[in-house]
Amino acid sequence: MTTVINRQRNGRSSFSQWANKHRKWVLAAPAMLFVALLIAFPVGWTLYLSFTDASGSVRAPADFIGLENYASVLTDTDRFWPAVGRTVLFTGGALLFEMILGMCIALLLWRPFRGEKWVRIAILLPLVATPVAVGMMWRLIFDPQMGFANQLLSWFGLPPQPWLSGQESALTTLIFVDIWQWTPMVVLILLAGLTSLSDEPDEASRVDGANAWQRFWYITFPLVMPTFITAILLRGIDALKTFDILYATKGKGGGSFNEVETLNVYAYGLSFDYNKYGQSSTVLILFFMMIIGCIWLLTARKKRSES
Amino acid sequence: MKHHSVLKVAGLGAAIVVAAGVLTSCAASGAGDNEGKAEGSSTLRVTLANHVWTDIVKEKISDFEDESGLTVELTQLGEDQLSDQYNVKLNAGSDEIDVMMYRPLQEGKLFAENGYLADLTDRTADGGDWDFDDFQAGPVEATTYDDKVVGVPTITEQEVLYYRTDLLEAAGVEVPTTLDELEAAAKAVSEANPGVAGFVARTGKSAAVTQFSSYLFSFGGDFIDKDGNSAIDSPEARKAFEYYGGLLHNYGPENVSTDMSWPEAAAIFAQGNAAFYTDASSLYKNLTEAENSTVSDSVGFAPFPEGPEGSKPYNVPSWALGVNAASENQDNAWKFIQWATSPEMTLEIQQAGVPGARDSVWANEEGTASFPADLAKAVAIGSETGVGYDRPLVKSVAEAREIVGMPIVVAITGGDMDAAIAEAHEGFQKFLDGEK
Numbered sequence: 001m002t003t004v005i006n007r008q009r010n011g012r013s014s015f016s017q018w019a020n021k022h023r024k025w026v027l028a029a030p031a032m033l034f035v036a037l038l039i040a041f042p043v044g045w046t047l048y049l050s051f052t053d054a055s056g057s058v059r060a061p062a063d064f065i066g067l068e069n070y071a072s073v074l075t076d077t078d079r080f081w082p083a084v085g086r087t088v089l090f091t092g093g094a095l096l097f098e099m100i101l102g103m104c105i106a107l108l109l110w111r112p113f114r115g116e117k118w119v120r121i122a123i124l125l126p127l128v129a130t131p132v133a134v135g136m137m138w139r140l141i142f143d144p145q146m147g148f149a150n151q152l153l154s155w156f157g158l159p160p161q162p163w164l165s166g167q168e169s170a171l172t173t174l175i176f177v178d179i180w181q182w183t184p185m186v187v188l189i190l191l192a193g194l195t196s197l198s199d200e201p202d203e204a205s206r207v208d209g210a211n212a213w214q215r216f217w218y219i220t221f222p223l224v225m226p227t228f229i230t231a232i233l234l235r236g237i238d239a240l241k242t243f244d245i246l247y248a249t250k251g252k253g254g255g256s257f258n259e260v261e262t263l264n265v266y267a268y269g270l271s272f273d274y275n276k277y278g279q280s281s282t283v284l285i286l287f288f289m290m291i292i293g294c295i296w297l298l299t300a301r302k303k304r305s306e307s
Numbered sequence: 308m309k310h311h312s313v314l315k316v317a318g319l320g321a322a323i324v325v326a327a328g329v330l331t332s333c334a335a336s337g338a339g340d341n342e343g344k345a346e347g348s349s350t351l352r353v354t355l356a357n358h359v360w361t362d363i364v365k366e367k368i369s370d371f372e373d374e375s376g377l378t379v380e381l382t383q384l385g386e387d388q389l390s391d392q393y394n395v396k397l398n399a400g401s402d403e404i405d406v407m408m409y410r411p412l413q414e415g416k417l418f419a420e421n422g423y424l425a426d427l428t429d430r431t432a433d434g435g436d437w438d439f440d441d442f443q444a445g446p447v448e449a450t451t452y453d454d455k456v457v458g459v460p461t462i463t464e465q466e467v468l469y470y471r472t473d474l475l476e477a478a479g480v481e482v483p484t485t486l487d488e489l490e491a492a493a494k495a496v497s498e499a500n501p502g503v504a505g506f507v508a509r510t511g512k513s514a515a516v517t518q519f520s521s522y523l524f525s526f527g528g529d530f531i532d533k534d535g536n537s538a539i540d541s542p543e544a545r546k547a548f549e550y551y552g553g554l555l556h557n558y559g560p561e562n563v564s565t566d567m568s569w570p571e572a573a574a575i576f577a578q579g580n581a582a583f584y585t586d587a588s589s590l591y592k593n594l595t596e597a598e599n600s601t602v603s604d605s606v607g608f609a610p611f612p613e614g615p616e617g618s619k620p621y622n623v624p625s626w627a628l629g630v631n632a633a634s635e636n637q638d639n640a641w642k643f644i645q646w647a648t649s650p651e652m653t654l655e656i657q658q659a660g661v662p663g664a665r666d667s668v669w670a671n672e673e674g675t676a677s678f679p680a681d682l683a684k685a686v687a688i689g690s691e692t693g694v695g696y697d698r699p700l701v702k703s704v705a706e707a708r709e710i711v712g713m714p715i716v717v718a719i720t721g722g723d724m725d726a727a728i729a730e731a732h733e734g735f736q737k738f739l740d741g742e743k
Contacts, residue, residue, distance in 0.1 A: 056702070057421035058398045144562035145580060165564030167720070252387070253709060256512035256565040256716040272394055273705040275417065 043288070049281035056275050069282040079258065079266060080283065084290075086171060086254075087262040091239040094178040098235060099228070101179065102186030107216070109187070110194045127184040135248025138177045139164060164249055170259045177245055182238070186231050193227025194220070229302040233295065240291055243268065263287045348636045351643055353406040354382045356389050356626065359592055360462050360661045361408070364647055367655075371646050377639055390414065397423040397631065404631045405640040411449040411458060411627045416702050418629070419452035425630040428456045430641050437645050445695040446624030446664040458627035459648050460664040464587040465689030466521040466611050466620040466697075467682065469594060473605040474500060474582045485613045486525065486550060489583065493558040496582040505558030507572050507581035508551070510719055512712040513705065514568035515551075517697040518586055519715050520621050523547040525614030530699040530711055530735075537739060539711050540732035543615075548728065552718020565716050577602065585611065588686050589625065592660050595679070608682040610689060622693025624664055662686060699735075701742055710734045 019026050050069055054062035073080050109120065126134070141148045142163035150160040163173050201219050210218070221228075243264045246254060253269050254261030261269075263283060270280035355361040361383060368379050384392060389408075396404055397418070409418060418424050431439040439447075439456075446460035468489070470482065475492070478499040483489040493505030509515040523529065528543035538544060555563060560575055569586055573593045576584040577600035584594075597603045611620035628647060630640045646652065653663040658677045668674040669690075675683045699707040710731055717727035 056417065057423075059400060060421065144564055145560050145575060146578065150562075160562055162562045162564075165562065165566060167565075250566060251511070252513070252705075256510070256712075272391055273709075274703055275394070 046281045046284055049277055050285045052278045054277040054281075055279075058277055062278065065278070069278050070286075073279060073282045073286065079261070082258070083261050083263050083266040086260065087240060087264075087287075090171060090175060090178070090242065090260075090262055091236060093172075093175040094182070094239045095232065095236050097175075097179045098183045098186050099232060101183050102190055102231070103228075105183070105187045106190035106194055107220075109191055123187060124184050126181045127188075129181070131181070131244035132248045134177065134181055135245040138173075138245075139249045142173060167255075167257050167259050170250065170255060174245060174249065174260055177249075178239065178242065181245075182235060186235055189231040189234065190224065190227060193224045193230075197223050225305045226302060229298060229305060233298045233302070236294065236298070237291060240294070263290075348639065349376065350378045350380055351405050351636060351639050352380045352382070352403060353643060354384070354389070354392065354404050355408045357383060357385050358462070358626065358661075359589070359659070360626065360656060363656050363659050363661065364652075367652070371643065374646070375639070375642055377642070379643070386410075393418070393423075397421070397633070400633050402631070402633045402635050405634040405636045406643050407629050407631055408461070408626055409458065409629055411446075411460065411624050412696055412698055412700070413704050415449060415458065415627070416452065416700070417704070419455075419457050420702060422632055424452075424457035425632040425634070425637055426455045426457065427459070427630065427641070428454075431456045431459070434645065437649060441650065441665045441667050443664050443666055445622060446627075448695065449624050450627045450629075458629040459644055460624035460627045461648060462589060462626040463623065463662050463664045463690075464589040464625045465622045465662075465686055465693055466518060466585055467588045467591075467685045467689065468609040468611060469576060469584040469586070469591070470607045470609065471496075471579075471582050471602060471605055472607040473602075474503065475607070482607065482609050483583075483612050484609070486522070489612045490550075490554060490558075493554060493583055497558045500582070503579070504560040504575070504581040506554045506583045507560060507575045508555060508585050509569060509572050510555060510559075510563060510565050510567040510716065512565070512716050513708040514712075515715045516708045516712045517621065519547070519551050519712075520694070520697040521585070521611050521619060522551045522614065524619035524621070524694045525611065525616055526550070527614070527616040530707075531701075531739065535739060535743070537732050537735040539714070539735055540728050545724070545728055547614075548714045548718050549724060552715055555719045556721050559719070563719065565719060587625070588682065588689070589662055591679070591682055608679055608685050610685040618688070618692055620689045620693050621697035622690050622695060623697050701739070703738075703742065707735070707738060710738055 049062075051064055051066060052062040053065050053068075054060070105123065109116065109123075129137075140146075142165075144150060144160065144162055144165050147163070149163055153160060162169055164170050166173075197220070201223065202215060205215050205219050241264060242262065246260050246262060246265050247268070250260045252265075252273055254265045264287070267280050267283040267287065270276050270283060274280075355364070365381065365383070368381065371377070372379055382392075390413075393404075393407065393409070393414070409415065409424075415424075439459075442460060443463065446463055447456070450456060450458035450460050468483070474496050475482065478496045480492045480495050481488070483492045489506075495505075497503060497505030509518050520530075523544060526543045526547040528541050528547050529538050532538040560580060564571065569590055572584065572586065573590055575581050577594050579602045591606075591608070593599050594606045595603050600606070611618045628644045630637050630644070634640055650665060650667055653665045654668050654671065654674055657663045657668050657674050660677060663669075663674075669687075675687075678686070698704055699711060701707045713731045714724065714727040718724060
């Protein structure tokens with residue numbers, strides 16, 4: 001009897017010993033399970049689909065065709081590569097202006113001034129608007145016949161512009177909308193970084209007679225660099241993934257000439273319009289790899305700047 | 308000791324999570340037993356598209372609920388959102404949709420082939436007084452797949468010519484009856500009224516295809532030839548592309564967008580910014596109701612103008628009702644469809660302005676009395692001479708429309724037509740070969 005109890009005790013204590021020893025795994029398990037189910041499974045499933053010719057219905061039998069999808073997508077100069085180009089152009093263009101403008105506004109808001117609260121609220125307004133509503137709003141403003149933008153131009157005697165409906169101007173117009181909406185987020189992040197800086201280096205350089213530009217370029221900017229890179233990382237990934245304003249303003253396929261078709265819009269069209277799930281998954285996996293590549297580059301850069 | 312308490316807390320937490328999970332799953336399956344599974348489930352899930360038809364039916368649903376004792380859970384979505392919703396839910400084999408409103412010419416073939424639509428052949432045959440034979444042959448053909456009836460047509464439409472009576476009168480222009488006259492009239496009116504476009508129509512690559520089809524047929528062309536090959540490089544098709552695109556290029560709104568579907572094109576006409584507009588007959592309320600239109604008093608209707616091959620507008624069933632094959636409430640779904648497409652309802656809906664698919668309603672004077680007289684005449688002529696489809700009849704219609712729609716857009720922007728047609732022809736042939 002006692003031996004049985006002892007054995008049970010031993011069993012229990014050896015389990016609790018094991019659990020205590022691997023405490024971090026035991027406690028992290030629910031979170032890891034969650035990640036596995038909600039992230040790893042869909043990515044894994046997409047990867048699997050990308051090796052098949054799944055089309056029509058996901059439930060229909062699909063053949064495993066190896067790398068055929070990758071070969072056809074990577075040699076597609078009609079839709080895929082232009083979409084890659086537009087994705088890079090959109091992200092690069094938006095990011096460049098958002099970082100420069102965001103830095104300027106953050107510097108202006110850094111030092112306290114009168115009415116600061118109201119200015120901050122006004123600047124944050126675009127950020128809280130729903131992207132689809134933002135898309136609809138700008139679509140109305142940029143309407144070539146009835147929109148406000150062309151009316152504004154006519155007051156200054158300027159000719160009307162095609163804006164969103166122009167083959168060349170559509171992407172630029174959408175970059176502008178993205179800048180309008182997301183610069184405030186960059187301002188917020190940079191402002192947080194700036195307020196955490198100590199005043200001493202700045203004061204010391206003032207004593208040494210450095211002018212405003214020198215103080216920014218040699219003191220403030222290098223100090224705020226880690227935050228700056230974090231902002232690039234966050235905004236860059238977000239801009240790469242932009243879908244809502246593109247779809248709300250130009251619809252499926254990014255316009256009749258595919259003029260704003262980024263990788264996201266292309267993959268959406270492949271799967272929801274053409275029902276080509278295999279090809280669509282291939283585009284998404286390639287896109288996923290692109291984003292991971294960007295993150296890896298930026299984090300490497302951030303580590304270097306921190307050390 | 309400390310370690311043990313950590314474990315205890317974790318264990319307790321895990322137990323709570325597991326228990327909660329078991330409880331909710333019980334609750335979920337319990338609900339399932341009562342609602343989803345039983346043939347007599349009292350909740351019917353109906354998904355409909357945004358359309359005047361839906362607005363009329365929606366007001367009457369309480370009658371159906373009283374009559375049948377069922378509760379109708381209605382989801383109403385725009386065309387694109389509706390397609391996406393079907394794509395996601397039907398792909399997953401979901402039983403969350405019982406009755407579905409769908410576009411026979413756009414998605415019918417794909418849905419039927421994927422097995423999303425329940426076979427209604429026996430139910431329609433046993434309809435009794437409901438009388439399936441009363442439905443027009445063309446629409447029924449479009450809702451039949453492999454000799455099986457998979458849907459009941461609800462709305463039919465033809466392409467008609469809308470025009471501004473006041474502008475034509477002021478410019479001394481007669482209502483055009485041929486495409487040549489239409490071009491001359493568009494030119495004359497736009498020259499007499501600076502700032503007003505002579506002509507407007509859909510311009511989006513995919514959206515324009517259906518409205519372009521009437522021009523294509525009237526010029527003697529078609530999308531696909533008898534042998535199943537691409538016919539969009541024929542001389543007739545080329546003329547149609549150049550004519551439709553040319554009208555918009557020369558007499559269309561300034562800086563015209565190449566993304567317009569009917570809401571945008573109809574808005575330009577309704578704002579008084581265009582003299583002529585060709586689109587579906589079922590859209591006329593957007594132009595003639597004062598709340599939607601600033602020109603509601605001066606809208607005229609005419610049959611689709613004659614081309615070299617006569618007036619050949621499309622005459623199609625634009626929407627139908629089907630039953631989700633995965634639904635576990637199919638008997639009640641059928642009850643709803645019978646109610647919504649009964650002779651009485653069809654008459655009532657048609658009197659409210661939406662053209663139906665029943666012969667008896669068109670033969671009945673009450674059925675046509677509510678339409679503007681000229682529109683009723685235009686529709687009647689269109690039904691006689693019309694063609695039963697308005698887009699390539701293939702499985703992947705969305706992709707086909709984008710291919711054959713490209714030359715339209717190129718013509719609107721005044722681009723290189725030789726290259727555009729050659730490229731579209733080659734692409735379309737490849738697409739058709741792939742579908743075979």
